[in-house]
Amino acid sequence: MALVHHDPQDGILITRIGQAEITVRPEPPASASGAPVILLRVDAPMLDTLAAAYLDPDEARRLAQALVHAAEAVRPATPWRSPRPNTR
Incomplete structure (x- = not known):
């Protein structure tokens, strides 16, 4: 994945x-x-698809947490993993 632009x-x-x-x-807000x-x-020209979502801050945070959780499940950022709760 190529980073094109990032401005903190x-x-x-x-x-x-x-x-x-x-x-x-x-x-910015659409109205006062x-x-x-x-x-x-997400713009996927190969599939001739454009999708957009407008998220409120809480929705954006939940999406970010879900993405981080999925990334950690696939490839942990550190070699130390949190123990999984006992599912008995």
Whole structure:
């Protein structure tokens, strides 16, 4: 996955997997009374597909936690793994 753009100051991340491009960025409120949202956009030109989701901050945090959890399950960041709870 090639990192195309990352600016911690403005919170924008753009990355590419093959020809697909994934963009994550904060968006200002659409109206004076609206709340800011996080845009998650996936553009897959090979499949002629564009998908976008506007997440509120809580949804974005839950998605981030789910992604980190899945990544840790596949390849832990450290050799030390947390013991799994006893499922008896």
